[in-house]
Amino acid sequence: MSVIEIISKYRVEFLLGLLTTLKLCSIIWLIGIIVGALLGIAGSKWKKAVGMPSRLASFVLSGVPILVLLFWLHYPLQSMLGVVIDPFLTAALALTTVNVFLVADTIRNAMLDFPLQFSQAAKVCGISGRDIVLRIQIPIILRQVLSGLLLIQVNMLQATLFASLISVDEIFRIAQRVNSEVYRPVEIYTALAFLFLIVCLPLNGLSLWLKAKYTRDFSEK
Amino acid sequence: MLRCYNLRKSYQSTERIDALNDVSLTVNPGEISVLVGPSGCGKSTLIRSLALLDLPDEGKIEVDNISYNFPFPPDKEFIKPWPKITVVFQQLFLWPHLTVRGNITLALKTAMSNGIENRYEEYITRFGLNDLSNRYPNQLSIGQRQRVAIVRALVLKPKYLLLDEITSALDVQHINRLMEDMKEIRNEGTGILLVTHLIGMAKQIGQQVYFMDQGRIIEQGGAESLRQPKTEGLRKFLSIVDV
Numbered sequence: 001m002s003v004i005e006i007i008s009k010y011r012v013e014f015l016l017g018l019l020t021t022l023k024l025c026s027i028i029w030l031i032g033i034i035v036g037a038l039l040g041i042a043g044s045k046w047k048k049a050v051g052m053p054s055r056l057a058s059f060v061l062s063g064v065p066i067l068v069l070l071f072w073l074h075y076p077l078q079s080m081l082g083v084v085i086d087p088f089l090t091a092a093l094a095l096t097t098v099n100v101f102l103v104a105d106t107i108r109n110a111m112l113d114f115p116l117q118f119s120q121a122a123k124v125c126g127i128s129g130r131d132i133v134l135r136i137q138i139p140i141i142l143r144q145v146l147s148g149l150l151l152i153q154v155n156m157l158q159a160t161l162f163a164s165l166i167s168v169d170e171i172f173r174i175a176q177r178v179n180s181e182v183y184r185p186v187e188i189y190t191a192l193a194f195l196f197l198i199v200c201l202p203l204n205g206l207s208l209w210l211k212a213k214y215t216r217d218f219s220e221k
Numbered sequence: 222m223l224r225c226y227n228l229r230k231s232y233q234s235t236e237r238i239d240a241l242n243d244v245s246l247t248v249n250p251g252e253i254s255v256l257v258g259p260s261g262c263g264k265s266t267l268i269r270s271l272a273l274l275d276l277p278d279e280g281k282i283e284v285d286n287i288s289y290n291f292p293f294p295p296d297k298e299f300i301k302p303w304p305k306i307t308v309v310f311q312q313l314f315l316w317p318h319l320t321v322r323g324n325i326t327l328a329l330k331t332a333m334s335n336g337i338e339n340r341y342e343e344y345i346t347r348f349g350l351n352d353l354s355n356r357y358p359n360q361l362s363i364g365q366r367q368r369v370a371i372v373r374a375l376v377l378k379p380k381y382l383l384l385d386e387i388t389s390a391l392d393v394q395h396i397n398r399l400m401e402d403m404k405e406i407r408n409e410g411t412g413i414l415l416v417t418h419l420i421g422m423a424k425q426i427g428q429q430v431y432f433m434d435q436g437r438i439i440e441q442g443g444a445e446s447l448r449q450p451k452t453e454g455l456r457k458f459l460s461i462v463d464v
Contacts, residue, residue, distance in 0.1 A: 120274055121314035125328035125377060126304035135327060139318045214318070 003187040010178045017174030018195075024088065024160050024170060028095045029153055035096075036103025043104060044111035051108060058101040067162050070094045074166040091163035095156060102152045110145045143214035150207040154200050171195070223248040223306065223381045223412060228270055228280035228291075240266040241277060242436040247429070248381055248412040253403060255427035256416045257447075259458060263436040264416045265311070268385045271414070272308045273299065285380070304332060304377035311386040313370040315358040321345075322354045325373050332377050344372045348402070364395040371402065381412045388417050400426050420462055423447055432458065 007014060043051035061069070074090045114137060122132045164173035172192065179188045230241040240263045248254050248271075256264050269275040271282065273289065282289045284302045293299060315324050322341070329337045345351055348368045358366055367387055374382060384403075388396055396419065403426055407413055417423055423430060424447050432440040432455040440452045450456045 115314070117310060117312065117314045118316060121308075121310060121316070122328075123274070124272055124303045124306070124308045125331070125373065126301070126307075127328060127331045131327075131331065136316055140316070143318055 001182060001184060001187075003191050006178065006182060006184060006187060007191060010174075013174050013178060014171070017169060017171040020088070020168065021157075021160050021170040021172075024092055024095070024163060024168070025157050027092045028099050028156050028160070031096045032099025032103050032156065033149070033153075036100040037107050039100060039104035040107025041111065043108040054101065054104055054108070058105050061098060061101050066095070066098060066159050067165065069098070070162050070166055087163070087166045087168045090166060091160070091168050095159055095163070098159070099152065099156050103149060106145050106148050106152065107141075110141045114141055143210075146214060147207045147211035150203060150210065154203045154207070157200065157203075158196070222250070222283065222285065223271065223414075224283045225267075225271060225277075226281040226283075228267070228277045228282070230266060230270060230275070230277045239436045241270060241280075244280070244433075244436070244438055246271075246414075246431055246438065246441075248414045249429075250380055250412040251407055251410045252428045253407050253413045253415060253426050254429040254431065255423040256414060256431045256433060257418070257420065257423055257458070257462075258433035262433045264433055265385055266436075267433070268308060268383045268414070268416060272306050272383055273302055274308070304328070304374075304379050306381045306383065307374045307377060307379040308383045308385060309367075309370050309374050309387050311389060313358075313366055313387070315366055315369055315373070317358055320355050320357055321350060321361070321369050324358070324369060325376055328373055329376050340376055344376050348372050364391060364398075367391065367395070367399070368402075371399075375406060375411075379411060381414070382406065384413065384415045384417075386416050386418070388419050388422065396422060418462055420447055420459060434458070 001009075039050070039054055043054045064072075070091060073094050074085075074087060078085055078090075118136055118140065119132050122136050127135070160170055161172045163170050164176065167173070175188050175192045179185050182188075224245075224247045226245050228241045228244040229239070232238045232240055242263075244263075244267060246254070246256075246267070256267065258264055266275065270277045273282070276293050277291045280291050282291075284306060287300055287302070289299060316327070319327060325344070326337055326341055329340060333340070345354065348371070350365070350368060350372065353361060353365060353369070358369070361369065370387070371384075388399065391399065400422060403413060403415070407426075415423070415427070424444055427444045427447070430440075430442060430444060430446045431438050432446070432450075432452070434454050439454045440446060440450065442451070446455065447459065450459060
């Protein structure tokens, strides 16, 4: 059985798996970026009240592998609390939490590193505080973080594969299931690798392009 | 007239540093005042204080008929003196995401609603920046960037222009050109306060000279102060830098 034949035969399963992966990704990306950006902005503004707890949480999370976090949320925590939560929701919660803190860290650091003098140069030109934020701070900071944020999102997409280990029927788990039926690991996992390459490579390329285009040298050497 | 009286400002690091100590100074419209002094003597702090970017601890600043008395109540808003007073910083701080046109017109858009293009064209032609309109700051030479920073300030037609060590990275050709530009700006009625290490330049264009050391104005006078210094401090300083 060739790759085309396998994909054709199990197309419904693969599509459902892909859809689950995309659904999971959409939740992780959307909430992660919005909440992470808000947390990052708040953390740079209220350094002690928000910034420090957020950094601490991020520090602790960075020491826990995503897989361990996922397993811990799925088995011990639910058993301790005596609840059963849909594995999809558990995976979404775990990966979104990681994404939120990664995004928050990136945004907060960029905001704290923002050279104040760009704002002061605007101030002495008579530019209003609102315009300084909208036309100078946000565009410069966005250009600085865009490439990094994109890479984080690609990593989060790849991390969705771990969800298969807590029984989420995403694309990798479907591939495993199909493989257990037809036993063609070379073809199936190669096809899966290509699928991820098709999605991730353009995003990585876009990230590099954005970095080259927009990450300007602040020192103006 | 831009004038400050008895300004004091100190910072607390490992020990208390008096950056400004009883500093009084005047910048008249249509006149170039030059501020010289060794590194770390408080020149940039004075510029930032005069521009009300860092508020002094004590003293008074007058911008024409508006007085600012210090210490200033922290919760009170003050009348913004910008862009009547504007500053060109040593590191220029052109906005890196905007082209030359963007850098200059962004400031202009806040100052006027009509005639932006005409004013822009007038200044970039005058400063020879026509071919650079669509370039970003990192695509310009230091001399070009410096002219853009000056034009960004000048298009706003400030009454007082504070220039903080903008000559530090320039070659002779650029310095000569800058001197001509400054004379022209002065003749249009702008009061300039120039911080520089270039004593030759200060001698040529300075009408008022202030020598600062350890946060104090040690000597002040006309351009002749640089030829015949009265104080030992200025004499020593000149013997080191005026070679």
